[in-house]
Amino acid sequence: MxxxxxxxxxxxxxxxxxxxxxxxxxxxxxVDLLPSEPGAGDPISIVRGVPAETGVATxxxxxxxxxxxxxxxxxxxxxAICCRAIAQVSDRDLFSLFAExxxxxxxxxxxxxxxxxxxxxxxxxxxxxxxDKGAGKxxxxxxxxxxxxxxxxxxxxxxxPVEGRWSAFPGHRQTKLTPAAARAFGHAADEMPVRFDxxxxxASAAQFDKRVIDPADALEAPMAAVPLAAAFFLTxxxxxxxxxxxxxxxxxxxxxxxxxxxxxxxxRAVPAVPPLLQRAVGDLATVVQALTLTLPDRFDRLAxxxxxxxxxxxxxxxxx
Numbered sequence: 001m002x003x004x005x006x007x008x009x010x011x012x013x014x015x016x017x018x019x020x021x022x023x024x025x026x027x028x029x030x031v032d033l034l035p036s037e038p039g040a041g042d043p044i045s046i047v048r049g050v051p052a053e054t055g056v057a058t059x060x061x062x063x064x065x066x067x068x069x070x071x072x073x074x075x076x077x078x079x080a081i082c083c084r085a086i087a088q089v090s091d092r093d094l095f096s097l098f099a100e101x102x103x104x105x106x107x108x109x110x111x112x113x114x115x116x117x118x119x120x121x122x123x124x125x126x127x128x129x130x131x132d133k134g135a136g137k138x139x140x141x142x143x144x145x146x147x148x149x150x151x152x153x154x155x156x157x158x159x160x161p162v163e164g165r166w167s168a169f170p171g172h173r174q175t176k177l178t179p180a181a182a183r184a185f186g187h188a189a190d191e192m193p194v195r196f197d198x199x200x201x202x203a204s205a206a207q208f209d210k211r212v213i214d215p216a217d218a219l220e221a222p223m224a225a226v227p228l229a230a231a232f233f234l235t236x237x238x239x240x241x242x243x244x245x246x247x248x249x250x251x252x253x254x255x256x257x258x259x260x261x262x263x264x265x266x267x268r269a270v271p272a273v274p275p276l277l278q279r280a281v282g283d284l285a286t287v288v289q290a291l292t293l294t295l296p297d298r299f300d301r302l303a304x305x306x307x308x309x310x311x312x313x314x315x316x317x318x319x320x
Contacts, residue, residue, distance in 0.1 A: 003222040004099060005107060005114070005158035006169040024106065026081040026098065034068040034084060037061060043200055044068060047105070047266040052076055058105050058267060062097060064200030070094060072102045078109030090197040099172035100156050104263050113159050113280050114263040119152035119168040119226075120144050125313040126168045126226035128157060129293075130261040131234035136295045139181045140234070142213070143302040144309065146185070151175065151215050152226060156263070159284070160225065166288055167225035176210040184299035187211070230289040230312045233257045241296040244305040254290035255281050 001022065002009040010022035013029065040046055044063035049056045055076030063069040070085035070093075081102070085094055107114045117128040118141040131137040138154065145151055153171030160167065179189040192211035199208045231254075238245070249257065258281035264271050289312065295305055 003170075004103060005112070005153075005156070005171045006160070006223055006225060007106075007110075008223075024079055024081060026083065028083040028085060028094065030087050031084050032086065034063075034071055034086060036066065037063070037068055040066075042066065045101075049267045056267070058109065060097070060102050060105065070097065072098065074102065074105050074109060076109065078106045081106070088198065093196050093198060096172075096196060103171075104156055105266055107156075107158055108263055108265050111276065113277065115157050115159060115258070115261045116155065116263065117157045117231075117261060118154050119157040119171070120149040121152050121168075121226045122149045122310070122313045124226070125229035126152060127229055127309065127312060128159075128168060128231040129234065130231065130257070132236075134236075135234040136237055137234060138176055139184075139299070139302060140293075140295065140305060142175050142177060142181070142185060143306040145175070145215075147303070147306050147310070149306075150217065150219075152219075159228070159280075162225045162227070165227040166284055167227045169225045170219055170222050173215050173219075175213045175215075177213065179209065179211060181299065182211045187213075228284075228288050230291065230309075231258070231284070232291055232293045232309070233261070235292055235294045237295045237297040239297040241294060242298075243296060243301065244308050245294040246308070247292045249285075249290040249292060251285040251290075254285035257290065257292075258284055 001019070002011065007023040008021060009024045009026055010019040011026045013027065037044055037046060042064055044061060046061040048059050050059050050073065052075065057076055058074040060072040061068055070083060070089050073082045083094065104114065115128065115130060117130040118137050119126055119128050120141060129137050129140055141151065141154065151173050152168055154174050154176060156171050158169040158171065176195055182189040182192060189211055195208050195210045195212050259273060262277055262281070
């Protein structure tokens, strides 16, 4: 049984019944060929709605070089996942797709709040790091891990109140670094595993050129959420800065940042803010410290930047 984002996931082949204690049943069928998607572009990454008996199912379709390689169908309630994949797609690649792009839709279908963020924990409290692509979320996350922080999730974080306190659930615990960042941290980038076993031809592979690091430590309680101490929103890195800059956000500004990084419904052409999300971000902006961070555009300053965040979880009682 897998556990991700506070959900228990049973896996199987064919038409086995769902385990009684599972929240999600993920079935995989291996096939020789999948229907093509003319005009889909390359690489293929499609999300679309499909009419179902109880509502609208969601299809996630992936492939490259004009050929569909796997297709995930998420039931309207987000509890039944049917995957069809050609034999050449590795189980590792299927899990990587399931754990992030597919899981985003699952959480939306189940009415669960999530964000594009990294989550790390220390001293019984957690922090979120949110950023647009290229701002340094993963490199800062790895610098924090090097200083003893524990990774809860790298890219997708479910957030919910637990016993009256907003908390972050463990998700996919895998750090993804560019080759340049990996080398800056002292890794032999060429010897590290890449994100996908088969990223496709060069034009497609260039979009997924990340090296991955799985955590050396296992979580004692993979279903347990960790109370939030702070949320950090990264701005674009500053090539002229020599040290980290931090600025505390007023609640109104924090609301905008929370909304910008919340997981949207992939079937909505025009993003909407459902009432659940409106209420949640209003509360989060009030009770969770929110700050913007601007990192120097220098790898040799990351350790100092990471150390500057320690006070936010150093004293558990003061942070509560």
